[in-house]
């Protein structure tokens with residue numbers, strides 16, 4: 001068995017992730033292998049059978065901003081030992097990994113083989129693949145390549161009772177075999193098959209009209225018309241609430257560092273929206289359509305006047321788009337860039353194109369300036385992640401931004417917005433002092449109004465970061481009672497004793513999360529508490 005810790009220090013350290021919550025675990029386990037995970041879950045199940053449930057929370061690097069990497073019971077910490085690349089097949093591009101593997105390390109290894117994993121989050125250097133799978137993470141490249149779910153081909157998962165299963169797309173015949181098993185796995189397949197059959201109409205209408213989504217459970221992609229069945233898409237994005245992942249097989253893509261970057265300035269939000277919609281209609285979607293707004297540029301200029309000097313034009317535009325093409329054929333890339341330039345001639349106030357890597361790096365600083373803002377402190381106030389990841393249908397992009405500006409104006413707070421414009425998945429973090437009652441109350445007021453706005457526009461409360469504890473109270477509002485009920489039944493099937501990350505995703509109210517709120521917020525101590533393997 002790997003190390004087990006109950007020290008006050010360890011428990012205090014794992015009481016926070018990158019969210020606004022605080023919840024110390026009872027003990028911390030660093031599993032050495034799948035058998036350790038299996039034994040821990042079996043132990044928890046047996047206690048639960050005797051009415052003494054102890055929850056299990058899996059943890060990667062704890063960069064989760066929704067409070068999903070916190071739990072009051074056993075914390076299973078993966079990066080210490082279960083952090084290997086198990087296999088890489090250069091021919092098929094498939095890579096098999098353990099969940100505690102650092103995402104940045106995997107990316108580096110893949111790149112040396114001319115491959116990469118496109119849906120990487122911007123936190124890749126500090127986070128694990130297991131966390132990305134559990135959150136269905138996505139990032140700047142997802143506009144072209146899709147989210148994590150699109151890249152996970154199979155999983156090894158430890159179920160609540162300690163049984164290990166392998167998931168991949170099963171043919172109808174293979175499914176029938178599973179349905180006949182006398183194990184918990186068999187029970188799970190039978191119950192889900194029945195649920196999907198009974199709630200066919202509800203499940204078919206459970207997809208939100210957004211291009212990426214980490215809210216709820218992906219119930220719509222398990223069963224396909226040909227009768228095939230796969231639990232993999234369900235586990236991706238489930239935040240450790242249905243089972244614990246011990247291994248994953250992922251697809252990768254060809255990596256091309258030779259790209260074309262276009263930067264366009266806009267004075268009108270409607271014009272920016274028209275350009276985004278036109279860019280998405282190109283024969284090939286750009287590999288990135290990122291944005292920052294003028295407020296972000298102005299705030300960053302105040303904090304660090306040198307950072308964007310000579311990079312951004314004056315007067316500051318209302319919005320800047322950064323658009324990249326990565327087609328491996330140079331002439332194709334050129335052609336696409338030319339078409340994009342035409343779009344900008346029509347809608348943007350100015351634009352420029354860059355193919356030289358060093359100059360591109362300078363321009364990317366515009367987008368990366370958001371990190372300066374997030375790391376900034378204003379007295380006791382800090383940028384806090386409470387409304388940081390909403391997404392809406394792309395044709396609502398301008399309305400979404402206008403709604404955000406109105407909301408902040410009403411609250412007499414300054415606002416800055418950045419993110420994945422090509423998916424209308426925007427990031428923002430209000431500056432609040434959580435040590436003050438007023439700051440904490442404001443956080444909840446903003447959440448209430450912001451999530452109402454996102455839902456009213458037909459969007460999702462989270463494009464990538466997950467529901468966790470933070471957004472779980474809005475899940476039934478987002479999906480409606482019928483779909484929420486399917487989620488509830490699903491959770492009950494996998495986790496009858498509610499031992500898998502309880503308080504995350506399902507059955508959570510605002511009153512449940514209020515007492516967990518931190519009275520300070522910082523990420524300072526996060527990355528330095530791993531035992532050496």
Ligand SMILES: Cc1cc2nc3c(=O)[nH]c(=O)nc-3n(C[C@H](O)[C@H](O)[C@H](O)COP(=O)(O)OP(=O)(O)OC[C@H]3O[C@@H](n4cnc5c(N)ncnc54)[C@H](O)[C@@H]3O)c2cc1C
Nearest residue numbers: 060061062063064068121122128131134137138240245464
């Ligand atoms: C500055 C910053 C920027 C970010 N940018 C992005 C971004 O661009 N895109 C994005 O999607 N996210 C982003 N995030 C959120 C987060 O970093 C990512 O979702 C990341 O993938 C989480 O990985 P982690 O290793 O830190 O997971 P953790 O925070 O440790 O855990 C995340 C979730 O995964 C579960 N989990 C971990 N391991 C397992 C396992 N083996 N089995 C089952 N469940 C498991 C946990 O229980 C938890 O629910 C950002 C966060 C920060 C702080």
